[in-house]
Amino acid sequence: MSSSAIQIISRSKYYNWLVKNLFSSWVNTILTVIALIFVYQVGSFFLYWAIFDADFRYNFQGELIIDRGFCSKNIMPGEYGACWAIIFARWNQFMYGLYPIEEAWRVNLIYALLPLAIIGILFDKIPFRRYFIYFTFIFPFLAYFMLYGGPGLSVVGTNKWGGLLVTLFLGVTGIGLAFPLSILLALGRRSKMPIIKSLCVVFIEFIRGVPLITLLFTANVMLPLFLPDGVNPDNLLRALVAVTLFQSAYMAEAIRGGLQAIPRGQVEAAQSLGLSYWQTTRKIVLPQALKIAIPPIVNTCIGLFKDTSLVLIIGLFDLLGIGRAALADMTWTKLYYEVYVFISLVFFIFCFGMSRYSLYLEKKLKTDNS
Amino acid sequence: MTKIKSLFISLVLTLGVSAAIAGSHGSTHDLVKDRGKLMCGSNTGLAGFGAPNDAGVWEGIDVDVCRAVAAAVFGDASKVEYVPTTSKVRFTVLQSGEIDMLSRNTTWTLSRDVDLGLEFVGVNYYDGQGFMVNKSLGVSSAMELDGASVCIQVGTTTEMNLADFFKANGMSYESVPVETNSEADAAYTAGRCDVYTTDASGLYASRAGYPDPSAHVVLPEIVSKEPLGPAVRHGDSEWADIVRWSLNAMIIGEELGITSANVDEMKSSKNPEVLRLLGVDAGYGAMLGLSDDWAYNILSQVGNYSESFEKHIGPNTPINIQRGLNALYKDGGILYAPPFR
Numbered sequence: 001m002s003s004s005a006i007q008i009i010s011r012s013k014y015y016n017w018l019v020k021n022l023f024s025s026w027v028n029t030i031l032t033v034i035a036l037i038f039v040y041q042v043g044s045f046f047l048y049w050a051i052f053d054a055d056f057r058y059n060f061q062g063e064l065i066i067d068r069g070f071c072s073k074n075i076m077p078g079e080y081g082a083c084w085a086i087i088f089a090r091w092n093q094f095m096y097g098l099y100p101i102e103e104a105w106r107v108n109l110i111y112a113l114l115p116l117a118i119i120g121i122l123f124d125k126i127p128f129r130r131y132f133i134y135f136t137f138i139f140p141f142l143a144y145f146m147l148y149g150g151p152g153l154s155v156v157g158t159n160k161w162g163g164l165l166v167t168l169f170l171g172v173t174g175i176g177l178a179f180p181l182s183i184l185l186a187l188g189r190r191s192k193m194p195i196i197k198s199l200c201v202v203f204i205e206f207i208r209g210v211p212l213i214t215l216l217f218t219a220n221v222m223l224p225l226f227l228p229d230g231v232n233p234d235n236l237l238r239a240l241v242a243v244t245l246f247q248s249a250y251m252a253e254a255i256r257g258g259l260q261a262i263p264r265g266q267v268e269a270a271q272s273l274g275l276s277y278w279q280t281t282r283k284i285v286l287p288q289a290l291k292i293a294i295p296p297i298v299n300t301c302i303g304l305f306k307d308t309s310l311v312l313i314i315g316l317f318d319l320l321g322i323g324r325a326a327l328a329d330m331t332w333t334k335l336y337y338e339v340y341v342f343i344s345l346v347f348f349i350f351c352f353g354m355s356r357y358s359l360y361l362e363k364k365l366k367t368d369n370s
Numbered sequence: 371m372t373k374i375k376s377l378f379i380s381l382v383l384t385l386g387v388s389a390a391i392a393g394s395h396g397s398t399h400d401l402v403k404d405r406g407k408l409m410c411g412s413n414t415g416l417a418g419f420g421a422p423n424d425a426g427v428w429e430g431i432d433v434d435v436c437r438a439v440a441a442a443v444f445g446d447a448s449k450v451e452y453v454p455t456t457s458k459v460r461f462t463v464l465q466s467g468e469i470d471m472l473s474r475n476t477t478w479t480l481s482r483d484v485d486l487g488l489e490f491v492g493v494n495y496y497d498g499q500g501f502m503v504n505k506s507l508g509v510s511s512a513m514e515l516d517g518a519s520v521c522i523q524v525g526t527t528t529e530m531n532l533a534d535f536f537k538a539n540g541m542s543y544e545s546v547p548v549e550t551n552s553e554a555d556a557a558y559t560a561g562r563c564d565v566y567t568t569d570a571s572g573l574y575a576s577r578a579g580y581p582d583p584s585a586h587v588v589l590p591e592i593v594s595k596e597p598l599g600p601a602v603r604h605g606d607s608e609w610a611d612i613v614r615w616s617l618n619a620m621i622i623g624e625e626l627g628i629t630s631a632n633v634d635e636m637k638s639s640k641n642p643e644v645l646r647l648l649g650v651d652a653g654y655g656a657m658l659g660l661s662d663d664w665a666y667n668i669l670s671q672v673g674n675y676s677e678s679f680e681k682h683i684g685p686n687t688p689i690n691i692q693r694g695l696n697a698l699y700k701d702g703g704i705l706y707a708p709p710f711r
Contacts, residue, residue, distance in 0.1 A: 073581075089424045098426045159453060221459055224466030235453075235468075315414055315454040315463075325422055325454075328415030330688045334579030 050341070053081025057088050065089075067331040086332040087342050093326065094342070097162015097317050103154065106146045107165055113139065114172070122357065140176070158236040162317035164346065166236065170308040170318070171350075174243040175301050181244070182251035187281065189256055200252075207249035212307050215242040220314040239311045243304065250300040258293030259285065291365055298358035302351045309347075319343055398602070398609035399443070399659060402470050407449045410436035411463055411472035414454040417575045418683035418691075419475050419495075428452045432473045434678040435494055435600050437671070438616040439471065442664040447671040461486050464603060471613050473600040475571075482601075491614035493599040494675075496695040496704060498592035499531050500570035502577060505587050507564060512591035516541040521554040521563040523547075527594070528568055535593040569596055571683070571691060578688040592695075612658055619665040621707040622647060623674030625698060630673040633666060647710050654710070675705070 022032040059065055059072050065085035073080035087094065096107050117139035120132025149155035161169065188200035207215070219242040223233065262285055270280040312321035323339040326332055402408055412433060413420040420430035437447040453469050464472045465487060475497070478490040503509050512535070522529050524547045536543050546563040548554045555576045558566035566573065570592060577583045600617065602610045623629070626644050628636045637648050645651045649662035658664070672678065679696065683689045697703025
């Protein structure tokens with residue numbers, strides 16, 4: 001077969017697909033055309049706004065933008081693009097909050113090590129996986145020492161943390177702490193011991209019955225009132241407690257779904273071999289249940305990652321909070337779209353990554369089971 | 371045996387905690403001195419009043435009150451840790467002792483002063499609800515707004531004040547309800563309503579961001595009283611005095627014409643009140659438990675009230691607020707500090 005024939009065949013393949021999916025009837029044809037026009041209009045408007053007509057660090061006169069007055073949008077009202085200079089000027093705050101800039105290398109180091117810390121638990125077919133797993137367990141202590149400080153490093157209070165640092169801290173730590181807790185809760189809920197079972201049920205249903213914002217307020221406002229004067233747990237820590245409890249309740253339900261999908265025969269077979277409850281759970285039930293539960297678990301993780309932005313309501317400067325503080329600076333006022341588009345982009349990158357990972361897992365598990 | 375042991379442990383814990391309580395019941399002033407820095411409740415970001423700049427340094431007239439107190443207590447205006455507070459958590463954060471003082475555009479009202487266990491120590495900005503309209507409407511007074519459509523935040527005191535004002539003047543209006551202040555701003559900019567109403571300072575701040583600020587006019591009528599000031603916890607009068615007089619020192623500094631630029635020359639002034647304020651005549655600092663140069667430190671490091679106002683929200687800033695009510699009593703405003711003697 002000549003190469004042109006292959007081209008014709010492959011072209012006709014696309015052609016067939018187009019006809020079948022987009023132009024199968026005149027109604028569909030009209031809808032397709034309308035959709036294309038719409039996508040073109042919105043897409044080109046956005047591209048012009050965000051890229052072609054936009055100021056980045058320098059405006060069209062070639063001057064470095066140091067305040068909003070230098071943005072071209074002030075010079076030509078009506079026909080201007082975005083002024084991304086605010087993102088450049090506030091880059092450090094978006095990344096580290098009000099963390100002292102001469103100490104920011106500590107945060108950078110942790111950012112750089114974070115992928116190494118989680119790669120071992122995300123993928124099972126990497127070389128030296130065991131060492132990565134060891135590192136995963138060392139990492140929280142290392143991160144605490146590097147970020148907060150201690151012997152040899154100056155202490156940076158958590159009220160200085162902000163931006164992506166707080167968002168990632170709450171997201172990653174919240175998920176990490178909630179995971180073991182949620183396994184216990186899920187097992188407890190299926191336990192035959194009435195007290196344990198009812199405690200778990202009450203906990204899960206109570207936490208799932210209130211919005212995260214209520215938990216955050218409770219942790220932030222009520223907790224200090226119950227504790228003696230002068231004993232004030234850290235603001236960020238309080239938010240972390242609320243986020244962890246919230247996440248563990250949701251994750252527990254996802255895991256319980258996985259547990260329920262394991263046929264009773266598995267447990268009975270294990271018991272007939274003389275395995276104890278914990279042996280059965282650890283070696284037979286959990287590995288299978290978690291496999292099934294991974295997609296819903298990742299789902300709750302994505303939800304939680306986005307929910308962390310609620311902490312701005314208790315005065316923590318997460319990514320969204322620091323963005324709003326940037327908008328309150330007279331130097332950059334009214335650059336709403338730029339700031340919010342940037343923040344959405346950052347959230348999108350992380351959430352999209354998680355969702356891709358969940359897809360990858362689903363595919364992998366399907367092949368594993370067959 | 372284990373029961374006795376756990377009982378013992380819990381007893382020790384309880385005692386330890388109560389010892390900690392007893393230890394922390396000292397005065398706020400001592401607590402601040404021991405800590406080496408002032409914990410000041412600030413806004414999460416309000417242009418001109420309190421917001422971190424590009425370098426992460428907090429700026430604004432509310433922030434300057436915190437800096438003044440730090441200058442008075444430590445002789446160093448930079449020894450402040452800012453705790454960003456939202457309007458929902460600000461009072462509990464103060465009550466729980468997380469912050470030593472609150473300085474974030476908070477209106478002094480009876481219920482807050484009395485019922486919430488706070489103590490407002492003064493007013494650093496007299497605000498009030500105002501109206502902004504497009505200049506092209508040709509309106510010069512709020513009395514001409516009969517029948518206008520108004521963008522209004524639902525469920526706020528702003529909404530009630532608006533209704534009261536129009537009712538009292540026998541006028542009608544069409545309300546365009548919105549959820550947040552920025553939404554109201556956006557609706558007004560998009561032309562969905564003729565009038566945008568909120569605290570006057572907020573109107574000025576919004577106007578500063580418009581492509582053409584001069585096309586909008588803030589009407590002279592102010593329809594509510596919103597005295598904004600710093601607050602401390604109830605029951606520690608010594609600390610309240612320090613915060614109160616730190617603010618007053620800034621105002622008196624303006625009255626006497628002492629600025630951060632001329633504060634050193636003023637030390638050789640012949641005016642006895644200047645000499646008392648700057649600590650040349652000793653003894654006044656000790657009354658507050660401070661060093662004698664406490665007010666000198668405030669004026670040299672933070673500046674007087676006028677300097678702070680002009681730097682952050684005055685006519686030469688994008689916010690462009692006239693002194694108005696916030697001018698000194700002798701310049702036609704109502705800013706007035708008790709005498710320094």
